[in-house]
Amino acid sequence: MGKAQGNRPRGNRIDVWADTEELAEINARCTALKLSRSEYLRNLGLGYEPKGQFDQEAIRELVRLHADQGRLGGLLKLWLTERKGEGASVGEVRSVLQQIESLQQQMARLVMKEKNRR
Numbered sequence: 001m002g003k004a005q006g007n008r009p010r011g012n013r014i015d016v017w018a019d020t021e022e023l024a025e026i027n028a029r030c031t032a033l034k035l036s037r038s039e040y041l042r043n044l045g046l047g048y049e050p051k052g053q054f055d056q057e058a059i060r061e062l063v064r065l066h067a068d069q070g071r072l073g074g075l076l077k078l079w080l081t082e083r084k085g086e087g088a089s090v091g092e093v094r095s096v097l098q099q100i101e102s103l104q105q106q107m108a109r110l111v112m113k114e115k116n117r118r
Helices: 020-033 039-044 053-082 090-117
Strands: none
Touching: 020 039, 053 090
16 A cells, blocks of 8 residues: 555555656656655646646745835835935935845846746
8 A cells, every 4th residue: 555645545556667868857857846756747647737846935935025125115115205304315225226126136037937947
């Protein structure tokens, strides 16, 4: 009998023959998706598009970057609307704008990296 996973006991094994190059490619895809070979091949066999942990990690990173950007934007808004003529110097405002731009670039790189994986 196979190892039970959650409420889905799996007692049947399917052998798949592959040459060295095919096995290396399957292993590379499994590693990239952070899935076991069994999960990857089962998903493909059942017609599901394999989705790995990277998708979740990318989403978490985008959420974090978005929150950082929101905090910086809020700080900038405070400086520009509620404290006219006091508080932040031109250099500080420029620094925050540069940080916002940097976060936007990080978000764009992350989105493009994920897009290129597909």
